[in-house]
Amino acid sequence: MGDVIVSMEHITKEFPGVKALDDVKFNLRAGEVMALLGENGAGKSTLMKILSGVYSLDQGSLKIFGKDYESLTPSSAREAGVAIIHQELNTKEGNGGLIAVDKKGNFAMPFNSGGMFRGYLYKEKGTGKISKAVGIGKKMKTL
Numbered sequence: 001m002g003d004v005i006v007s008m009e010h011i012t013k014e015f016p017g018v019k020a021l022d023d024v025k026f027n028l029r030a031g032e033v034m035a036l037l038g039e040n041g042a043g044k045s046t047l048m049k050i051l052s053g054v055y056s057l058d059q060g061s062l063k064i065f066g067k068d069y070e071s072l073t074p075s076s077a078r079e080a081g082v083a084i085i086h087q088e089l090n091t092k093e094g095n096g097g098l099i100a101v102d103k104k105g106n107f108a109m110p111f112n113s114g115g116m117f118r119g120y121l122y123k124e125k126g127t128g129k130i131s132k133a134v135g136i137g138k139k140m141k142t143l
Contacts, residue, residue: 004028010024
């Protein structure tokens with residue numbers, strides 16, 4: 001595996017009445033595919049929200065691409081190279097889950113309407129263009 005690109009050491013986060021993270025260690029290496037698994041309430045989302053600058057950490061250290069950060073904002077996290085795709089994405093047509101993201105930041109996700117699968121939405125990063133295709137291999141239509 002490659003070099004460590006994200007290092008989170010001794011991460012602690014508390015909310016009123018609950019310690020969400022207690023001395024957590026997380027390292028991600030270049031070229032590594034990582035999955036965070038655990039029961040509801042285990043702290044997976046909290047850890048990723050700290051990494052993406054949504055939450056501040058109470059204790060611990062955070063290093064991204066070798067640079068130390070005491071705290072991050074969503075903007076500074078993006079500038080550091082962090083992008084988080086949250087569990088659920090809401091589209092105008094209904095709820096969808098992420099299907100794929102490429103290196104350029106383009107993504108595709110399913111959309112539903114009336115409780116039924118209707119096709120895929122594709123977003124090309126930086127253009128603001130959203131295209132819709134029904135089924136795989138169908139011609140895309142720009143919305």
